[in-house]
Amino acid sequence: MRVGALEIHPVHDGWARMPATDLLRFTGGRDDPWLPHEEFLEADGNIRLSLGGFLVRTGDRVVLIDAGAGRIDNDVYHGGQFLESLAALDLGPDDVTDVVFTHLHFDHVGWSTQQGTVVFPRATFRCHGEDWDHFVAGPNPEAGSVRKLSPLADRLEPFDGDTTVAPGITVRHAPGHTPGSAVIVVADGTERALLLGDVVHCPVELMENEWEAVVDVDPALARRTREALAKELEGSDVPIAAAHFPGLRFGRLLAGTGQRHWSFD
């Protein structure tokens, strides 16, 4: 995806597949909530998610947005291709100068460390401070996150509001899915694109307000955040991608009568 002079590359790590009802629930009245959205499901009712991240080169910076799920292969998650995908962009781990996490769930930080060693040795790591506290440094950390992320502590630069982290790359606090979830705005001149992290898992959540992600830490706040984003983006022609959209593809949210529409680029 080209944004002015910048280019956003998907960095594929793998995929996940689960019953759609394990991921999203519909709080509206419709009997079969997926009926208008069958294009997003497989025939057996499963939903398939991409795993990975995005890469932006800006000035002399090589910036990763999220770092995949890591080497994982179980009934649901299949990751492990991230470094090969980077190599296909002619980049090795040494080339990465910045890693920005949309949030700290395991499927976004998989390649931050491997066996306790930082994977991108020259990189500065960034996430919202509220996520660092929630998952790692606060009173009730998650053991897996502590193990995975503690080696980053001395090269972490947490942010606590909306801020520009590299030329053309701005983080916006978008809490609810996790306390420190962030949306990444990539902008150059009058053009911009948005990376939504897990504020949205599937475009249906932008099309209708009544969807909730089962894993949202604060469902009510997540819903307010999502609704505000959808209102801002509908009809704007701004390209949007999220961390798990199929193929890590971009699309646009179109204004419709009664219901918004989604169109992949």
Ligand SMILES: [Zn+2]
């Ligand atoms: Zn995720």
